[in-house]
Amino acid sequence: MFLHGTSRQNKLGHLEIGGVDALYLVEHYGTPLYVYDVALIRERAKSFKQAFIDADLKAQVAYASKAFSSVAMIQLAEQEGLSLDVVSGGELFTAVSAGFPADRIHFHGNNKSREELQMALDHQIGCIVVDNFHEISLLAELCRKSGRAMDVLLRITPGVEAHTHDYITTGQEDSKFGFDLHNGQIEKAIEQVLQSDHIRLLGVHCHIGSQIFDTAGFVLAAEKIFAKLNEWRESFGFVSEVLNLGGGFGIRYTEEDEPLHPAVYVEKIIEAVKENAELYAFDIPEIWIEPGRSLVGDAGTTLYTIGSQKEVPGTRKYAAVDGGMSDNIRPALYQAKYEAVSANRISEHHDTTVSIAGKCCESGDMLIWDIDLPEVKEGDLLAVFCTGAYGYSMANNYNRIPRPAVVFVEDGEAHLVIKRETYEDIVKLDLPFKTGVKQ
Template sequence: MYLHGTSRINKLGHLEIGGCDTVDLAQKYGTPLYVMDETLIRDRMRQFVCAFQNTGLRFRVAYASKAFSTMAMCRIVDEEGLMLDVVSQGEIFTALSAGFPAERIYFHGNNKTPQEIEFALDAEIYLFVVDNFDELMLLQAIAKEKQKRARVILRITPGVEAHTHQYIQTGKEDSKFGFGLESGQALKGVELALTCSQLDFMGFHCHIGSQIFETNAFSATIVKMSQLIKTSYERWGVLTQIFNTGGGFGIRYIDEDTPKSPQDYVQVIASTVRTYLSDLPLIPEIWVEPGRYIVGEAGTTLYTIGTVKEVPGIRKYIAVDGGMSDNLRPALYQAKYEALIANRATEPATEMVTIAGKACEEGDILIWDIPLPGVQSGDIMAVNCTGAYNYSMASNYNRVQKPAVVFVKEGTAEIVVKRETLQDIISHDHIPERLIPKKEKVTI
């Protein structure tokens, strides 16, 4: 397994992250357990900022909180000075509860409810990324009723199909997201936004997908978006203030993945912007919104190995005490991972096994056909690159408890999300009066 960030194998032959022995972490906090490398998280944020500083362009780096949203994570984003991209009232509430400044929050989403819009307006977040005509008019109406103004940028679907899984291609013309560029909806959206008395049109957003390794998809998108920016200026005299080029930068999950550095991505974005927008009176402020790239490789999930089942001549299944309830991505996207035995990390692989989860689903397989040392019940397995979308998508399927999350840094581990208790599982259940069992009369 490739070791990311501060991960290393210590003198005991154990996997260590952030100076903390993962075997000790498993014993202290239980498994499954999400372990987040705080140093790597901060390093990734700073790499994006530094890459942009070297371009000379005006810029903002935002963290896409849907990848991993907790109050502690919001504190790190705040301390590093990044913007925060949110997609729900819950993510806004989490950020505000953590003391994150509302003026650095902006709100995504293709179906923001009236309640969410009202909440965001009352919180005075920085801006809204408007996804469609209905939302534009709804935001205008609510802002007018509340006598508030709202900054907006329009999410555009540029018609670029990035080479990634079809479920995470979001830039193609046939998408649930955004105003279509090829169809002419984008220009109609600008025209309508300019007529809205309560809205301040600031610019554009686009996002072409996730887990993208090639840079030419980003440059092709910017070329298309540049024409929209220029047409808006020529037709209405609109100077685009903000051009959010999105995220989707790929990370290394397995050997075959070939991610680029923040510098590589930013250099392509910046050079393409300069080439195609320098003839305008104002080059827009360029935004990016990495999420997975910041937290994905920083996360490791620890499991305890339970039962072992061998299907003669076919396959050997190793079951862990988690699965699709804490990592839905293999079942949802056919995502691939690497793993090692954390308590015997230096031992050579001697067999090919398949890692199965404990959910009551045949499809609950975390990793197919991975070489490992002779696995024993009670071993601690570490699956890497689980920092993005794993905790975010965790569920109580089969009524299992959601795992705890710890941040590790310089030999110290701190709980940032407590493990759910059995009482937590039923805390929102309610039994109607008619179903409450009646106490039987006691006869003497």
């Protein structure tokens, strides 16, 4: 079996993460429980940053906080010297609440509201990644009224399709995101921004997809963008100070996945930028990237307690856990695959094939099909690996199930960073229905 980061089998035959026994975590915090290996997050952050340092290039590594946003996680990103990518007012508010430096916050999104843009201006964040013509007009209006200026990147769709699930490709021409690179939209956007007195065009941005296992797409995107940058220098006198090539770097969910080391992605991006800058006689722009999943994905493990079991003779054996699509919707949404072990019996032979069902009232609530575990018993602990990205951030209250707690572990210590929701939390925004009351 493959264990990520600091995870190991301890002398008691239990799974241990960050020096903390999984059984201790469950005893103190219950299940379902998200557990984050802080040392692995730190190591990944350093790997991305060091590749730019070694190349002696100006760069920003921005944590894409949509992967997992919380006050503690944002503070960890700040400790590691990362910048921050937010995509909503809620993520921006979390960053501000965490005390994250506003000048290192980049605001993305295809439908930023008037209130969200005003919030970004009020907090004087570092950059807004503009996604469409409506946003250009709205931002220009808000800047003018508030007397503030804002640096922006224009998001482009370069026509590069990453080899990934259809729902998580974002760089192809037919996308809800950004300005198309080939139909004249981006030129109109550049012209509008350059005419504004309050918006400063800092550079361009693209994102070609997620869970990407090679570098060819990033290289091709850089080539396409530099060819256009050469045209825009001639037609607009515009020289991009920043080139943001996004993120989407893959992680290992199962043995079928073969991601590259973070430094390899960065080195290939640097190589492509340098070659194209030299080809078109540009100074090398500041390079920005946006790892999210690759920083936190395989640092996260979800612990569950096994309850009921069911066997369909000659077909399949099911084991149900006390969570499911309410804390990990990715298997239902993306057909995502995961690996798991028996956290309290990790030393025993995993030679019984079972399928892991969630507890939500949906036949599609299946976390894992056909994995090998020891003979399943009620009360066993199941550890599902690589749930650190888009687990808690996409968690929901379907069937009015409370969202789990989140714990950070490092150097033998556990820190509760998000409390478990209670039933009282579930109903606290509900209001009674009073009949006979006229408005």
